[in-house]
Amino acid sequence: MNLNDIEIDAVTKRFEDTVAVDNVSMKVAKGELFGLLGPNGAGKSTLTKMLCGMVNPTSGTIKVGGYNIRDNAMKVKELLGVVPQDIVLYDYMNARENLAFFGKLYGLSGGKLRDRIEELLKFTQLDEKAVKRHISTYSGGMKRRVNIAAALLHEPQVMLLDEPNAGLDPGNRLALWEIIQTLHKEGKTIVLTTHMMDEAEELSDQVAIMDKGKIIALGSPRQLIKKVKMENTITVVPNKITPKLMEAVKKISGVKRSYRAYDEEEKIETIKIITERAEDILPEVVSGISSVGSKILSVQLSRGTLEDVFILLTGRSLREEEQL
Amino acid sequence: MKLKRTIRQVFAIAKTDFLGIVRNKTAIFFTLLFPLFFLIIIGFTFGTQGTGETSRIQVGTVNLDGNMIDVNGTVSQNSTIGDVFVQVLKDANFTVYEYDVYGDKDTNGTAAYDISRGEIKIAVVLPANFTETLSYQYTDSLGIPIPTRAHLDLYTDPSDPTGSIIGQQSLLGFISGFIKYYQEIAINQLPENLQDYAEVLADPITVSTSEADVSGRQLRWIDYMVPGTLGLVLLWSGLNHASVAIATERTKGTFQRMVIAPVSSITVLAGKFISSLAIVYISAVIMLASGLLLFQVNLYWNVPAIILAIFLGALSAIGIGLIISSIAKNEEAANSIAVLISVPLQFFIGAFFPLDIMPEPAQIFGEALPFTKLVYAMQDIMTKNLPFEAVMPEIIYLTISGLILFVVGIIAYRLSLKRL
Incomplete structure (x- = not known):
């Protein structure tokens, strides 16, 4: 019996001179929630497109549910439920009409289709009035829920969620995390593509970090963080960040890496210091910052994150990549 | 399945x-x-269009036929045939606008002015001697009529070739009918033994046009x-x-x-x-x-x-x-x-x-x-x-x-x- 729902073996995809996915191999076990993490252009989307049969690999094999996608594309498509990054619904139709359409594409009809639509309308938490309105009148969160429901109609064994939280506010984002966790508890195999480290860390059993078409790290979030021995991060908020200050921090003994980061929630510039022994070096950090004339407004100790793993492996921050 | x-x-x-x-x-x-x-x-x-309807064709007439003119040394002011021409034109269902002079494009109230503004598609100018020529009033010293043709001037709008062609063709068709009517009256005034010859001379070739039995409609x-x-x-x-x-x-x-x-x-x-x-x-x-x-x-x-x-x-x-x-x-x-x-x-x-x-x-x-x-x-x-x-x-x-x-x-x- 095959314990893996997805098996990707030495897959490469070239677009003329560009190698979008470079010799990638990975396995996703049944019922696993697998996070595919990486900046834009890392090759996540191409890999996802190959997984759902939209793009053929240049070389290598992809199996879903034991079926080779090249030989059994239709069978694989029936096993997959794909939630695209964008809201892909017909805005001139209402939720029920959209679900009916996508259900028919997956071969559902009659009473079975009707029952499934009603079940999923409950899942979307839309009231009867909203159900009758065209999608164009829905809020972002409502659209997102219908977008997911459309991928669940045929009760797929494997789900591909491509940046499902893109453009959502924090409230809707948490609601969506709950939906993803519910689907996970139901035993579905889920591949979650994201560039949000906290999302991958919070939800995933396994994470693959991609960069420049390659998988540069693979394992559980805890394993990855442990693997690179980065248990701690010191986050300092000084009154101002200068090159001189950054240089002083870098010279402190025990600092593995330091970088400027912008805290979007607090809207402030911070310095992240990655170290294996945060508590030991904290006094040196405080004195080092003071020695160059800067004042410390706040200091916070935290364990390492996947973002730190990415920085250690690539020398770049994911957020910097997003801004490029 | x-x-x-x-x-x-x-x-x-x-x-x-x-x-x-x-x-x-x-x-x-x-x-x-x-x-x-x-x-x-x-x-x-x-x-x-296509039903022979002419009411959409706007024609301007400048009837100078009533103007004074010298005929055989005497002043004539006869407008009979010119008036008949204009009346028959109206009866033929053309939309007729009457003017005193042809004029020029800058003078309001003239035919040329209205053509330049698209008010009429075509203008016909009847000469002052229209009646006199058609009624053989020009004679030689012996009193024998001198054959003299009446001459009409047609003016069309060059900025509207399609409308002008339609107006011109319709008006030429009307003039041809008017000439035919005039010929019949003139021939009837000839001695009876000459009438057949005159008819042949007037119409040496006859043409009949019929609609082909294409659609029956x-x-x-x-x-x-x-x-x-x-x-x-x-x-x-x-x-x-x-x-x-x-x-x-x-x-x-x-x-x-x-x-x-x-x-x-x-x-x-x-x-x-x-x-x-x-x-x-x-x-x-x-x-x-x-x-x-x-x-x-x-x-x-x-x-x-x-x-x-x-x-x-x-x-x-x-x-x-x-x-x-x-x-x-x-x-x-x-x-x-x-x-x-x-x-x-x-x-x-x-x-x-x-x-x-x-x-x-x-x-x-x-x-x-x-x-x-x-x-x-x-x-x-x-x-x-x-x-x-x-x-x-x-x-x-x-x-x-x-x-x-x-x-x-x-x-x-x-x-x-x-x-x-």
């Missing part, structure tokens, strides 16, 4: 595509109603135009809709969602084809029904032939639409290309104007278009009541061009899937 599922998928795609049109006011206008808009505008402008321009507008339907409803059908879905991402479902690309295409075809037929019904209700068109209704010809024409239109849809980067680009093609093409398919009036290269281009063949076939069937076999050359042309364009469209569509 699989076939049943595929059929359900095809009709689901067709229905969704169709709803995209009927629930979008802009799409309804450009896809279904734009050809109708053309029909109404042009129909009300030119539609009733009196047809107006609109009767030709309505079948012709089915060509417009193909351009606006078929080509335009097919152009944006896939491009729109690709832009919105819904196409990708169809591709990742267990649906073959040909199933998607079949659904799009059915909805495009439905839109073409609905638009055709709207056009024909409007022709009947608004203009009371007088046509023959060989429904199976009409349905078949439209289907074959739609293959070409949808084929071109698929090619556009496949090469265009997005919905906007597809729409622009479709408009760029269909707007000029509509003037080359013989729907509004016969191709004969166009320059030769334009005629050759127009004749090569499958839509022109549809227009010809529809005009032959619906106005002349010709049997289906009579339009076989057009039908064969439509079939071959339709199949070629549709197959090329499918190839372009399949290639475009690689761009997803």
Whole structure:
């Protein structure tokens, strides 16, 4: 019996001179929630497109549910439920009409289709009035829920969620995390593509970090963080960040890496210091910052994150990549 | 089982595509109603022409016949025949405006001024000696009449060649009738033994014109135009809709969602084809029904032939639409290309104007278009009541061009899937 729902073996995809996915191999076990993490252009989307049969690999094999996608594309498509990054619904139709359409594409009809639509309308938490309105009148969160429901109609064994939280506010984002966790508890195999480290860390059993078409790290979030021995991060908020200050921090003994980061929630510039022994070096950090004339407004100790793993492996921050 | 599922998928795609049109006011206008808009505008402008109706032709008369003139050394001021000319012109149902002078384009109240402003299409100037010449008042010293011709000056509007030609032809026809009437009166005044000779001299060649037994019906321009507008339907409803059908879905991402479902690309295409075809037929019904209700068109209704010809024409239109849809980067680009093609093409398919009036290269281009063949076939069937076999050359042309364009469209569509 095959314990893996997805098996990707030495897959490469070239677009003329560009190698979008470079010799990638990975396995996703049944019922696993697998996070595919990486900046834009890392090759996540191409890999996802190959997984759902939209793009053929240049070389290598992809199996879903034991079926080779090249030989059994239709069978694989029936096993997959794909939630695209964008809201892909017909805005001139209402939720029920959209679900009916996508259900028919997956071969559902009659009473079975009707029952499934009603079940999923409950899942979307839309009231009867909203159900009758065209999608164009829905809020972002409502659209997102219908977008997911459309991928669940045929009760797929494997789900591909491509940046499902893109453009959502924090409230809707948490609601969506709950939906993803519910689907996970139901035993579905889920591949979650994201560039949000906290999302991958919070939800995933396994994470693959991609960069420049390659998988540069693979394992559980805890394993990855442990693997690179980065248990701690010191986050300092000084009154101002200068090159001189950054240089002083870098010279402190025990600092593995330091970088400027912008805290979007607090809207402030911070310095992240990655170290294996945060508590030991904290006094040196405080004195080092003071020695160059800067004042410390706040200091916070935290364990390492996947973002730190990415920085250690690539020398770049994911957020910097997003801004490029 | 699989076939049943595929059929359900095809009709689901067709229905969704169709709803995209009927629930979008802009799409309804450009896809279904734009050809109708053309029909109404042009129909009300030119539609009733072809029935010999002259009331729409505005003629200016400058009757100088009553002016004083020297005839054989004496002053004459006779205006009898000039007045009769103007009256008969009015009786012939021309819209007549009378002027004292021809004048110039800058002087208000003159015929030239009104021509320059499009108020009248043509002006006729009757000379001061019109009556005197036609009544043989010019004589020699012995009192014998000197043969003198009366001369009319016609002035047309060079800025409106079509209106001027129509006005000129109608007025020349009227003058010819007036001359004939005058000849009969003059000949009757000759001695009886000379009258036969004079008649032959006046009309050495006789011509009789009869309408050929073509349709057995009196047809107006609109009767030709309505079948012709089915060509417009193909351009606006078929080509335009097919152009944006896939491009729109690709832009919105819904196409990708169809591709990742267990649906073959040909199933998607079949659904799009059915909805495009439905839109073409609905638009055709709207056009024909409007022709009947608004203009009371007088046509023959060989429904199976009409349905078949439209289907074959739609293959070409949808084929071109698929090619556009496949090469265009997005919905906007597809729409622009479709408009760029269909707007000029509509003037080359013989729907509004016969191709004969166009320059030769334009005629050759127009004749090569499958839509022109549809227009010809529809005009032959619906106005002349010709049997289906009579339009076989057009039908064969439509079939071959339709199949070629549709197959090329499918190839372009399949290639475009690689761009997803």
